[in-house]
Amino acid sequence: MSDLTIALDIMGGDHGPPVILTAALKAIQLHSDFHFILCGQRQAIEPALAILTAQQRSRLTVIHCDEVVEMGDAPAHALRNKKSSSMRKAIELVEEGKADACVSAGNTGALLTLAYYILKTLPGIDRPALISVMPTTSHHKVFLLDLGANVNCTSEILFQYGVMGSVMASQVTGNASPRVALLNVGEEDIKGNAQVKYADQLFRNAKGLNYIGYVEGDDIFTDHADVVVTDGFTGNIALKSSEGLAKLVINEVKRQSQMNLMTRLMARIALPLLKTIYNRVNPDQYNGASLLGLRGIVIKSHGNASAEAFYYAICQAMQEAKMRIPEKIKSKIETVLLEQL
Structure with missing residues (x-):
C-alpha cells in the first residue's frame, strides 16, 4: 500500500498550535508510512519544524490558511464567512482526494457543519454520528x-x-x-x-x-x-x-x-x-471521535486535549484510513440498511 495522507487542522482547539504541533511532530517522527498536511498559519508552523530531519520534513506539506474557526464561532458563521480557515481546508483536502483523513480539535459544531456540507453523507445515512x-x-x-x-x-x-x-x-x-x-x-x-x-x-x-x-x-x-x-x-x-x-x-x-x-x-x-x-x-488514550456516515474520514479531538491526547486522535485517523472505514460502511448499508427501506 502506498503512503496515506492525513490532514491536520493546526489552529483548532483551546490551546492552539503549540499543543497540536507537538502531537503532529510526534506522529511524523513515529510513523514513516504516512504523509501529513499541516493546515494553518505558516508563521505558527514553520519554526516548530526545525527539529525534523530532511527525510521527515519531506513527508509533510504546509498549507497556509489565513482564517481560524474560533471556539465561539457559530457553525453557520464558520460555513459562510470563513472559507479560508484551516478547519475547512483540512476537510476539503479529504473531499478532493488529497488526504485520506483529517483531524481537528476545533469548534465541534463548526466541524460537524462543515464536514456535513463538504463531504455529504453516504447513501442511506441521514445524519453522521460521533x-x-x-x-x-x-x-x-x-x-x-x-x-x-x-x-x-x-x-x-x-x-x-x-x-x-x-x-x-x-x-x-x-x-x-x-x-x-x-x-x-x-x-x-x-x-x-x-x-x-x-x-x-x-x-x-x-x-x-x-x-x-x-x-x-x-x-x-x-x-x-x-x-x-x-x-x-x-x-x-x-x-x-x-x-x-x-x-x-x-x-x-x-x-x-x-x-x-x-x-x-x-x-x-x-x-x-x-x-x-x-x-x-x-x-487521553480514548481521545478521537470519528464522524461516521460521511463520504470521508473526519476525526474530532477534544478541544482541551493535551499533546498526548491529540496524538491518539491522529492515530485514530491513521487506523481508519488504513481500514477504509467509509467504504466498509457503504458496503454494509447496501447489504443491510437499504433492505429496510
Missing part, C-alpha cells in the same frame, strides 16, 4: 455513539447508527459479529420512549446484525455489548460523565498516595499496579 471507544471491565472496548453530533434522533437514525457502529467495531476488533445494543432506562421490553421502542423493532427485523436488545448505563462498561447506540444528547452526557469520573479516580489516587510517608512508600510498592490502572482509565 463514535468513540470506551473501556470495559474486560480487556475489550465498547463503541458508543452518538456522542453529540445529533441531540435529537429518529428511530431510523438510531438504526443507522447501529449499522455504522457494527462496521466500525468489526473492522477495529476483527469480530465478525459484534453485539449491538440500544441504551435505555431498563432492559425490559416495556421500558423506554416510543422512539427507542420503534428503533428496537427495526433492529430486531434487520438481517446481518447481532442485535442483543437494551442495555442500561452501567452496562456500557461491563462488556455486555460491543456497540451501544443512543442519541447525541444522552451519549455526550454519558461520555463526559465517564471522563469526569476517570479523572476523579486518577486525582484521588494521586492525592491519597502523597498524604504522608507511609502512603508514599505504599504507592512506590504499588507503582506497577497503579500504572496499569492509570493506563486503563486515562481519558
